[in-house]
Amino acid sequence: MERDGNLPAETADDMSGQGAAPAGVTVVVCATCRDESGSDAHPRAGLLLAEDARRAAARDPQAEIRVRTVECLGNCKRRLSAALLRDGCWSYVFGDLTPESGEDLVAGAKLFAASQDGLIPWRGRPDSLKRGLVARIPPLDLLKDVP
Amino acid sequence: MERDGNLPAETADDMSGQGAAPAGVTVVVCATCRDESGSDAHPRAGLLLAEDARRAAARDPQAEIRVRTVECLGNCKRRLSAALLRDGCWSYVFGDLTPESGEDLVAGAKLFAASQDGLIPWRGRPDSLKRGLVARIPPLDLLKDVP
Secondary structure, eight states, X not given: XXXXXXXXXXXXXXXXXXXXXXXXXXXXXXXXXXXTTOOOOSSOHHHHHHHHHHHHHHTOGXXXXXXXXXXXXXXGGGSSOEXXXXXXXXXXXXXXXOTTTHHHHHHHHXXXXXXXXXXXXXTTOOHHHHHTEEEEEOOGGGSTTOO | OOSSOOOOHHHHSOOSOOSOOOSSEEEEEEXXXXXXXXXXXXXXXXXXXXXXXXXXXXXXXXXXXXXXXXXXXXXXXXXXXXXXXXXXXXXXXXXXXXXXXXXXXXXXXXXXXXXXXXXXXSTTOOHHHHHTEEEEEOOGGGSTTOO
16 A cells, blocks of 8 residues: 555665666566455465566567566555556556456557557557556656647 | 547657656646546546646746646546656556646645655645555666566
8 A cells, every 4th residue: 555655675765767767668566466355465466466477478588578566556446456667658557457467467568569659559458458457657758848 | 538549649749758858746637537427528627627737836836846738647437637747756646636636736746846755755645645546656767676
């Protein structure tokens, strides 16, 4: 639950913004999301989803889809959550996922990586990434000339 | 409704990622969000919210809070939506806003701008930006060293 901003040290410590952002698409999974029972049991459903996504990504290493975990994507009202990020493009957040949604996330990441206009195409998107869309956010540098 | 990726030309055309992102905090309002009636009438409730946020920002020009509009933040299930963006920091999306939430958005933007750790503090956040949190997304360059 995003409440007091307590983040894992590995993300909170480096606010320098130094270094190039990774190329390609990164799948960011909230590893602390609970399953529908709300149980605190470990491993959390979110971590199982992250592991499922890593296995899916590993089946196609040439696609170079990275999977990373964070402690909270702030989407606690819509359970298992993940984001797809690509440098210079809109960012996407999805909810209502399951521990078996890793393949869908990687499929969405591949569509995103191949997109010419920097958007994830609607057509061909796994159903879970249509129904589960929570938000998309434009990159700052796309907004500099927008009224 | 984010469905087929049809975006306003001014955001869709520039995918170059060239040029520095603006400093400070940018409030991004979805200008096509409808009010609770779902009416298509213009001006849309989202545009009214954007205008309200511009007025609030103009009351404190020294804070240098920018307000920009986009056609869709993909958060159509939770009505009026806006995002707060700061270069190199987590991005935040809020929903369940009203056409009068401009002051709250600008208050949140000021908290964000003054934050030392690059997160919007929970304490002091307007209630609408606590209840209305939809998601937060880490910046890509914070993820490069995360497992």
